[in-house]
Structures are given as structure tokens and as C-alpha cells.
Amino acid sequence: MSSSRSEKEKAVNVQVLLRCRPFNEDELRSNAPQVVTCNELQREVAISQNIAGKQIDRVFTFDKVFGPSAKQQDLYDQAVVPIVNEVLEGFNCTIFAYGQTGTGKTYTMEGECKRSKSGPKGQLPPDAGVIPRAVKQIFDTLESQNAEYSVKVTFLELYNEEITDLLAPEELSKAALEEKQKKPLPLMEDGKGGVLVRGLEEEIVTSAGEIFTLLERGSAKRRTAETLLNKQSSRSHSLFSITIHIKEATPEGEELIKCGKLNLVDLAGSENISRSGAREGRAREAGEINKSLLTLGRVITALVEHLGHIPYRDSKLTRLLRDSLGGRTKTCIIATVSPSVYCLEETLSTLDYAHRAKNIKNRPEVNQKMMKSTLIKDLYGEIDRLKAEVYAAREKVGVYIPKERYYQEESERKAMADQIEQMNVTLETNQKQRDDLQEKYNTRLQQCSDLSKKLEATEESLEYTSQLLATTKEDLKQCQYTLKEKDFIISEQKKAENALVQQACALQSDLEKSMHDNASLHSKIDREDKLNTANRSIVNNFQADLVGKINALCDTVVSFMSRQKEQLKYVEDLCQSCLQFYDKSLMELKKKVLASRALYISHIDTVQNVVRLHKASINGSLEEMSTLAASNYCALEEVSSHFSLSE
Numbered sequence: 080m081s082s083s084r085s086e087k088e089k090a091v092n093v094q095v096l097l098r099c100r101p102f103n104e105d106e107l108r109s110n111a112p113q114v115v116t117c118n119e120l121q122r123e124v125a126i127s128q129n130i131a132g133k134q135i136d137r138v139f140t141f142d143k144v145f146g147p148s149a150k151q152q153d154l155y156d157q158a159v160v161p162i163v164n165e166v167l168e169g170f171n172c173t174i175f176a177y178g179q180t181g182t183g184k185t186y187t188m189e190g191e192c193k194r195s196k197s198g199p200k201g202q203l204p205p206d207a208g209v210i211p212r213a214v215k216q217i218f219d220t221l222e223s224q225n226a227e228y229s230v231k232v233t234f235l236e237l238y239n240e241e242i243t244d245l246l247a248p249e250e251l252s253k254a255a256l257e258e259k260q261k262k263p264l265p266l267m268e269d270g271k272g273g274v275l276v277r278g279l280e281e282e283i284v285t286s287a288g289e290i291f292t293l294l295e296r297g298s299a300k301r302r303t304a305e306t307l308l309n310k311q312s313s314r315s316h317s318l319f320s321i322t323i324h325i326k327e328a329t330p331e332g333e334e335l336i337k338c339g340k341l342n343l344v345d346l347a348g349s350e351n352i353s354r355s356g357a358r359e360g361r362a363r364e365a366g367e368i369n370k371s372l373l374t375l376g377r378v379i380t381a382l383v384e385h386l387g388h389i390p391y392r393d394s395k396l397t398r399l400l401r402d403s404l405g406g407r408t409k410t411c412i413i414a415t416v417s418p419s420v421y422c423l424e425e426t427l428s429t430l431d432y433a434h435r436a437k438n439i440k441n442r443p444e445v446n447q448k449m450m451k452s453t454l455i456k457d458l459y460g461e462i463d464r465l466k467a468e469v470y471a472a473r474e475k476v477g478v479y480i481p482k483e484r485y486y487q488e489e490s491e492r493k494a495m496a497d498q499i500e501q502m503n504v505t506l507e508t509n510q511k512q513r514d515d516l517q518e519k520y521n522t523r524l525q526q527c528s529d530l531s532k533k534l535e536a537t538e539e540s541l542e543y544t545s546q547l548l549a550t551t552k553e554d555l556k557q558c559q560y561t562l563k564e565k566d567f568i569i570s571e572q573k574k575a576e577n578a579l580v581q582q583a584c585a586l587q588s589d590l591e592k593s594m595h596d597n598a599s600l601h602s603k604i605d606r607e608d609k610l611n612t613a614n615r616s617i618v619n620n621f622q623a624d625l626v627g628k629i630n631a632l633c634d635t636v637v638s639f640m641s642r643q644k645e646q647l648k649y650v651e652d653l654c655q656s657c658l659q660f661y662d663k664s665l666m667e668l669k670k671k672v673l674a675s676r677a678l679y680i681s682h683i684d685t686v687q688n689v690v691r692l693h694k695a696s697i698n699g700s701l702e703e704m705s706t707l708a709a710s711n712y713c714a715l716e717e718v719s720s721h722f723s724l725s726e
């Protein structure tokens with residue numbers, strides 16, 4: 080519960096709704112083109128413009144958008160029900176209707192609200208606006224909760240920067256009533272940072288049905304002025320406030336009073352005075368209406384742009400609604416527009432105005448609950464004050480003065496009130512200046528303390544520097560002594576230098592000679608170098624030539640070797656074939672020898688046979704022949720053994 084409460088007390092943006100009314104009869108008759116399109120789901124309003132033959136669309140997004148077909152009930156259920164619930168929870172809430180004359184501000188806030196049109200059991204007519212519906216919701220809720228409560232309403236009109244009570248009592252005589260109606264009510268500081276309208280009637284309402292009487296009474300008194308735009312145009316701002324006190328009991332049995340307030344504001348038409356066509360006698364009226372609207376605009380700008388000074392005090396409207404703009408009240412603005420092209424300029428200005436107002440942040444706070452006893456004490460105080468006033472009137476013990484003097488004093492009082500107001504403004508400015516100066520003073524103080532710290536640091540560093548200086552002076556003395564020493568050394572060195580110079584001259588002439596020799600040596604070396612270079616190039620050429628030749632030789636050797644290999648192979652093949660041929664011949668020869676041997680053996684046998692045959696006959700020669708044959712045989716044996724060996 081406490082976390083949800085702290086959640087609610089955070090900054091919240093003013094809720095801005097847009098309502099576009101349907102075409103009215105005049106617009107339908109003149110066939111006015113439609114330039115406003117509402118997309119309720121996307122919460123967008125698109126304006127189609129034709130500028131120099133080009134179609135230009137502008138789209139605005141709001142918290143809620145209600146198109147021409149939206150009914151009073153739809154707007155109330157979606158936008159106002161949650162606000163009234165918060166009022167019943169103890170918050171202060173404000174609903175503004177802002178827009179051009181004739182776009183439906185009064186229709187939205189009050190609507191058609193005649194008792195004759197109400198349904199059975201106090202049912203509201205379908206055209207009933209926010210005020211009667213809110214009153215009904217409040218009573219329905221409180222009655223369903225069986226709560227002990229009181230509901231008070233006030234209804235005032237702000238016209239030409241003058242406040243009039245729209246609920247002035249009717250029991251006064253006609254003259255007194257007129258007097259009272261004319262008499263503007265002063266706006267006063269309530270001493271708690273707010274303002275109150277002195278003498279404003281607070282009407283206690285006990286049932287929702289009473290609202291018809293109140294609205295009819297108020298509307299009848301509301302001033303309207305005829306303009307070219309709207310015959311019923313309301314040129315004043317109206318503020319209907321409902322204050323609810325609800326009794327609650329704490330667990331400890333203590334009685335607390337919870338208080339919530341709902342302000343319902345129907346602003347005057349937002350259009351420019353030149354466009355509305357008001358002239359002459361109405362100039363001041365328009366100026367004053369504009370003063371309040373202009374100041375409202377300036378307050379919104381100052382809040383949105385976070386300017387330091389918010390000019391609440393510049394108009395009565397902004398003084399009255401101060402808490403609803405950047406204060407602790409929950410605020411909702413219903414911007415109303417016409418769909419027709421004839422109102423395009425004013426529609427765009429309303430949309431811009433409302434869109435900017437979306438950025439105002441309020442910090443709604445739930446009203447502190449009061450102890451019943453405290454409230455009763457306050458009320459007793461009020462009753463005593465009123466009793467004293469009644470007693471003075473009845474007993475004629477009050478102060479009585481002539482009418483002229485009274486008016487004179489009233490005007491003086493008014494002048495003084497204005498002066499006081501002016502002084503309050505000056506006071507506020509002075510306070511602001513004082514705050515600025517205080518801030519500057521604080522900054523200066525801070526700067527001063529910073530400077531003192533810096534001074535301390537500087538003094539410390541000065542002391543350190545002085546010590547450093549003393550040491551440095553000592554060092555300087557030392558340096559001067561060293562310098563003198565060095566001077567002496569330098570003079571001695573100069574003498575030595577002169578001697579060295581003479582020596583150097585002699586050395587220089589030697590050097591020149593050496594240089595000459597050196598030069599000739601150099602020329603020789605150059606020549607040598609050239610020669611060497613030439614030789615090196617010859618050697619290089621030779622080397623290159625040699626390398627070429629060696630490479631060629633290598634190639635030749637390689638080719639020769641390969642040729643030699645080929646030849647060797649050829650010789651080997653040749654030898655192989657020779658050997659084969661030799662083997663073949665040998666085989667043939669062997670065969671022939673074997674054949675010859677066989678032949679010979681057969682011949683021998685034959686011969687032996689012949690010999691045997693002729694043995695007897697040829698004894699002498701046989702012996703001879705046998706020897707010969709034996710020797711032949713031996714020789715043959717030798718050959719055959721030789722062949723068998725070679726095999």
C-alpha cells in the first residue's frame with residue numbers, strides 16, 4: 080500500500096486528450112471539407128493541409144483521442160472515471176477544456192443537462208457532460224460504500240479578470256442579487272500557499288439529482304457575448320469545483336476525514352480576438368480573456384522549458400489553478416477541435432498548445448487526512464466568525480457608512496488589493512532575486528573558502544621557497560668562489576692555449592705539407608683504384624668467360640660420357656653377340672668332332688677288321704701300321720680330353 084502510494088506521488092505528466100466534434104449544421108450546409116482525421120486506437124490526430132498545391136499531413140499523438148462519433152459516455156468512461164476515483168482516494172484533480180469557440184468545451188464539461196431530459200431513477204441524459212456524470216459517480220460510489228461524507232460544490236466565472244459567483248443565493252432580493260452578481264469577489268492568499276475566493280458560496284449537495292438545479296442556476300448567470308463566430312459563445316472562463324469529505328475510522332477507533340477536490344474548468348474560446356470579430360466595447364473584455372489565456376500559455380511554456388520564474392501571479396486564472404499546473408494536483412486537459420477546414424488555423428494552434436502541455440509534470444500528493452476533532456474545531460471557528468457577522472448585521476452594531484463612501488472605499492480597497500497584488504509580485508521577484516543573491520553569496524563563500532585554502536597552500540609553498548632561497552644563496556656564494564677559481568684556471572689555460580697556438584701554427588705548416596703529400600698520395604691511390612677497377616673488370620670478364628667455357632666443357636663431358644656409355648653398351652652387346660656366336664660355333668665344332676670321332680672309331684674298327692683279316696698277310700707292315708695307329712690314337716685321345724676339359 081505504501082509503495083503504491085509513493086509510486087503515485089512521483090512526477091506525472093499532465094494527461095492530454097483530444098476530442099474532435101462532428102460537423103455542425105452550418106458546416107454540413109456549406110459542405111466544408113474535413114481536414115481532421117482521428118485514429119482512436121493509435122491515439123493520433125492527422126491534419127491534412129493543402130499548401131501551394133502540395134498535400135502536407137501533420138500527425139499529433141495524445142494520451143487519448145476521441146473522434147466525432149465518440150459519445151459523452153465513452154469519453155467519461157475512458158478518461159474521467161479514473162480521475163474521479165482518485166479524487167475519492169483523496170487527491171486533488173483538475174480537468175480543463177481548451178479549444179476554439181464552438182468546438183464543444185461546454186458540451187464536453189456540462190453537456191445537455193436538463194432535469195426534463197433525465198431518465199427514470201435520476202438517470203442522466205445521453206448528452207450529459209463531465210460535471211453531472213462526475214457528481215453522479217461520486218454519489219453512487221459513496222452510497223455504495225455506506226460512507227459518511229459531505230459533498231460541497233462551488234461554481235464561479237472569471238470574466239474580464241473579475242470573479243463572479245454563479246451559485247449566489249437566491250433568497251436575496253432582486254436588487255441585492257444584482258448587486259451581488261455584479262460585485263466581483265476578491266482573490267486572497269489562504270496563508271497556506273494557495274488562494275481562496277472570499278465570499279464564494281459553497282453549496283452542500285446531498286444527492287446527484289441536485290446537480291441539475293445547480294447547473295441550470297449557474298448557466299443562467301453565465302455571461303455570454305455575441306460574436307460573429309458563435310451566437311452562444313461563452314467568453315468567460317468557468318470553474319466548477321467539487322470538494323468531498325469522507326469519514327474514515329482508524330483501527331484505533333480514531334475518526335479521520337479524507338478530503339479530495341475535483342476542479343472542472345471550461346476555458347473561454349482560444350481563438351484570436353481579430354478572428355472572433357469582437358469590436359469596440361469588447362476590446363477590453365477580449366484583452367482580459369486573452370490575459371488569462373496568454374498567461375496560461377506563458378505558464379505552460381515556463382513549466383515545459385523549466386524556466387526559473389513561472390508567472391502564475393500574472394492572471395487570476397493561473398493564480399486559481401496554480402496547483403493544477405506543476406503542483407500537487409493531477410491534471411487532465413481535454414482539447415477540443417472542429418473537423419472543418421474553416422477552423423484549420425485555430426485547430427493547428429490548439430493541437431500545438433495541447434501537445435506542448437503534455438510535457439508539464441505535476442507531483443500529485445494525496446491530501447493529508449484530518450482528525451475529525453480538528454475539523455470540527457476549524458468549523459466552530461468559522462461558525463463563530465459568521466455568528467459575529469450576523470449579530471453585527473442584526474443588531475446594527477457594525478459599521479455603517481453612506482453608499483458613495485462605501486463604493487469609494489471599495490474602489491480604494493480594490494486599488495489597494497491590486498497594489499498588494501503588485502507588491503506580492505515584486506516581493507516574489509525580490510525573493511527570487513534574494514534567492515539568486517543567496518546562491519551567489521553561497522558560491523562566493525565557497526570561492527572564499529577555496530581561496531583561503533589556496534592561500535594556506537601558497538604560504539606553505541612560500542616558506543618552502545624562502546628556505547630554498549637561503550640554500551640557493553649559499554649555493555650562489557659557493558658558485559662565485561668556484562667561478563673565481565675557474566677564472567684563474569681559464570687565464571692559465573689561455574696562456575697554455577697561446578703556446579698551443581704557436582705549436583699549432585708549426586703543426587699547421589707540417590700539416591699543409593702532409594696534406595700536399597697526401598693529395599699526391601691520393602691521386603696515386605686514385606690511379607691505382609682506376610687500374611684496380613679495370614683489372615677487376617677484366618678478371619670479372621675472364622671469370623664470366625671461364626665460367627661459360629667450364630659450363631660448355633661440362634656439357635661436352637656430360638654428352639661425351641653419355642656417348643661413351645652408349646658405345647660401351649654397344650661394345651658389351653657386341654661382345655655378348657660374339658660370345659654367343661663363339662659358343663654356337665664351339666657347339667657345332669664339338670658336334671663335328673664327336674661325329675668325326677665316331678667316324679674315326681668306325682674307321683678304326685673297320686681298319687682293325689681289315690687288319691685282323693690281313694694280319695696274317697701283312698705281318699711286317701702290320702706292326703708298323705699298328706704303331707702308327709697307336710700314336711694316332713693317342714693324339715686323338717689328347718684332343719678329345721682337351722675338348723672334354725674345355726666343355
Ligand SMILES: Nc1ncnc2c1ncn2[C@@H]1O[C@H](COP(=O)(O)OP(=O)(O)OP(=O)(O)O)[C@@H](O)[C@H]1O
Nearest residue numbers: 100179180181182183184185186311312313347348
Ligand atoms: N461532440 C459533440 N457532439 C455533438 N454535438 C457537439 C459536440 N461538441 C459540440 N457540439 C455542439 O456544438 C455546439 C457548440 O458547442 P459548445 O457550446 O460546447 O462549444 P464551446 O467550445 O463551449 O464554445 P464557447 O467557447 O463559445 O463556449 C453546441 O451546440 C454543441 O451541442
